[in-house]
Amino acid sequence: xxxxxxxxxxxxxxxxxxxxxxxxxxxxxxxxxxxxxxxxxxxxxxxxxxxxxxxxxxxxxxxxxxxxxxxxxxxxxxxxxxxxxxxxxxxxxxxxxxxxxxxxxxxxxxxxxxxxxxxxxxxxxxxxxxxxxxxxxxxxxxxxxxxxxxxxxxxxxxxxxxxxxx
Amino acid sequence: xxxxxxxxxxxxxxxxxxxxxxxxxxxxxxxxxxxxxxxxxxxxxxxxxxxxxxxxxxxxxxxxxxxxxxxxxxxxxxxxxxxxxxxxxxxxxxxxxxxxxxxxxxxxxxxxxxxxxxxxxxxxxxxxxxxxxxxxxxxxxxxxxxxxxxxxxxxxxxxxxxxxxxxxxxxxxxxxxxxxxxxxxxxxxxxxxx
Numbered sequence: 001x002x003x004x005x006x007x008x009x010x011x012x013x014x015x016x017x018x019x020x021x022x023x024x025x026x027x028x029x030x031x032x033x034x035x036x037x038x039x040x041x042x043x044x045x046x047x048x049x050x051x052x053x054x055x056x057x058x059x060x061x062x063x064x065x066x067x068x069x070x071x072x073x074x075x076x077x078x079x080x081x082x083x084x085x086x087x088x089x090x091x092x093x094x095x096x097x098x099x100x101x102x103x104x105x106x107x108x109x110x111x112x113x114x115x116x117x118x119x120x121x122x123x124x125x126x127x128x129x130x131x132x133x134x135x136x137x138x139x140x141x142x143x144x145x146x147x148x149x150x151x152x153x154x155x156x157x158x159x160x161x162x163x164x165x166x
Numbered sequence: 167x168x169x170x171x172x173x174x175x176x177x178x179x180x181x182x183x184x185x186x187x188x189x190x191x192x193x194x195x196x197x198x199x200x201x202x203x204x205x206x207x208x209x210x211x212x213x214x215x216x217x218x219x220x221x222x223x224x225x226x227x228x229x230x231x232x233x234x235x236x237x238x239x240x241x242x243x244x245x246x247x248x249x250x251x252x253x254x255x256x257x258x259x260x261x262x263x264x265x266x267x268x269x270x271x272x273x274x275x276x277x278x279x280x281x282x283x284x285x286x287x288x289x290x291x292x293x294x295x296x297x298x299x300x301x302x303x304x305x306x307x308x309x310x311x312x313x314x315x316x317x318x319x320x321x322x323x324x325x326x327x328x329x330x331x332x333x334x335x336x337x338x339x340x341x342x343x344x345x346x347x348x349x350x351x352x353x354x355x356x357x358x359x360x
Contacts, residue, residue: 005168013173038261039225039241040169040178054208054227058241062213062222065257152357155234160354163230163238164347 006036012133013043019125020045027118028110030089034126035060035101042100056103060093064101083112092116096123097130167261168357170236177233179353180241180261181346184286185268186278187219187247190307193336194268195226195244198346201339202228220246223258230350240350247282256289264301264353265290266345268336269324271306271314279324297327301352304331305345310338 008016016034024032024046031046033053039061044053063082071079082093092104092115102123104115169178183191192212199210208227215221224244229237245255259265267286269279287297306320317333325331330348334341 005170007170008173010173013171036167036169036261038167038169038180039243040167040180040261042169042171052209054241055211055225058211058225058227058243061260062257065260066222066254069253069257152234155354155358159233160351163233163354164351 006040006042006133007137008042008133012129015129016043016126017045019122019129023104023118023122026121027104027106027115029104029106029115031103031105033057033103034096035103037061037064037099037101046105060101060103064093064095081116092119094119094123097127100126100130102126168263168353175235176237176239177354177357178239178241179263179350180243181264181266181349181353182259182262183242183244183266183268184255184282185247185307186270186275186282187249189247189268189270189275189279189282190334190336191244191247191268192220192224194266194305194307194334194342194345195224195242197336197339197342198228198242199226201343206230219248220244221251222246222254233354238350238354240353242346252285252289255285256292259289259293259295262293262295262300263356264303264349266303266305266349267324268305268307268334269320271308271320272311273313273315276315276320276323283324283326301349301356302327302329303345303349303352304329305334305341306331307334307336307341309333309340310335 020032020034020043033044034042035057036042039058041053041057067079067082078095080095084091089105089107094102096102102119104119106115183194185191199207206229211225213222226242228240228242230240231238243258245258290297290300304325306317308314321331332341332345334345336342
């Protein structure tokens with residue numbers, strides 16, 4: 001896999017979800033989600049019904065990308081935290097392990113101070129998970145059974161054609 | 167960045183439509199959005215100016231169905247074509263799995279096409295990619311216009327690595343899905359090498 005790629009197995013995915021779930025409860029938030037810097041949503045917990053999660057993920061990544069660009073222009077490495085305050089709802093956005101974005105949507109039932117505090121703890125946990133994923137990636141040990149190598153190398157031209165004929 | 171989620175059984179790929187300003191990148195996405203099955207598409211998000219010029223990007227999520235038990239989901243992006251938005255263009259290439267270059271067939275836009283190709287090369291390098299190897303499709307758009315340059319000439323000028331090339335008229339949809347399918351096919355084929 002290239003260093004740009006991200007492969008998540010169930011074990012890591014569940015760890016990430018548990019951390020997000022705990023953050024959701026501890027921070028009294030409405031929604032917590034994790035997005036890759038390229039705009040792919042990795043995991044989300046909370047009330048997603050009224051929201052277009054895919055657009056939210058892509059716009060968050062765009063927002064962070066633009067802010068990264070601003071940071072570099074003024075000689076900063078990055079702005080690691082962004083906060084958007086609305087009339088009812090607020091967004092707290094922070095960078096985890098330099099490659100993923102943690103987003104917390106909360107209203108006046110929570111406070112910014114509480115969210116920041118809980119985000120800090122969740123960030124430390126998530127960094128451990130992503131360090132572990134990176135270690136597996138580097139050592140080539142993507143799964144105990146080497147599932148990745150077998151499954152995707154087996155994709156045939158017919159598989160791809162079938163996708164487009166449906 | 168291909169994102170493979172074994173837990174959710176999903177493959178996510180990012181395709182970026184690149185090219186000079188007013189070349190039809192947004193029109194490609196708009197046609198796909200208007201004609202894709204309702205169940206397979208998400209919302210088309212457009213960050214545009216008041217005059218409908220792309221300011222940051224357009225975004226369309228598409229679900230192509232299942233391959234080897236995994237849902238194949240594609241995120242389509244356009245970049246803003248205007249010169250002044252170069253910083254934004256580079257950022258949108260972050261994590262790209264495939265590029266579609268939408269060239270404008272009008273004679274007066276040939277220099278703009280060439281300049282945009284150079285700009286793509288520079289911005290890909292900036293993001294750590296190699297233009298020679300990244301999945302790449304070329305589209306000659308606006309074939310319906312009387313000032314369109316002959317295909318052979320455009321090919322000579324703009325086809326740089328023997329990439330698959332499609333004639334198109336994005337306003338009517340001619341060539342739009344063919345271009346997209348080839349780009350998606352290339353991105354999925356890359357998975358085999360991983």
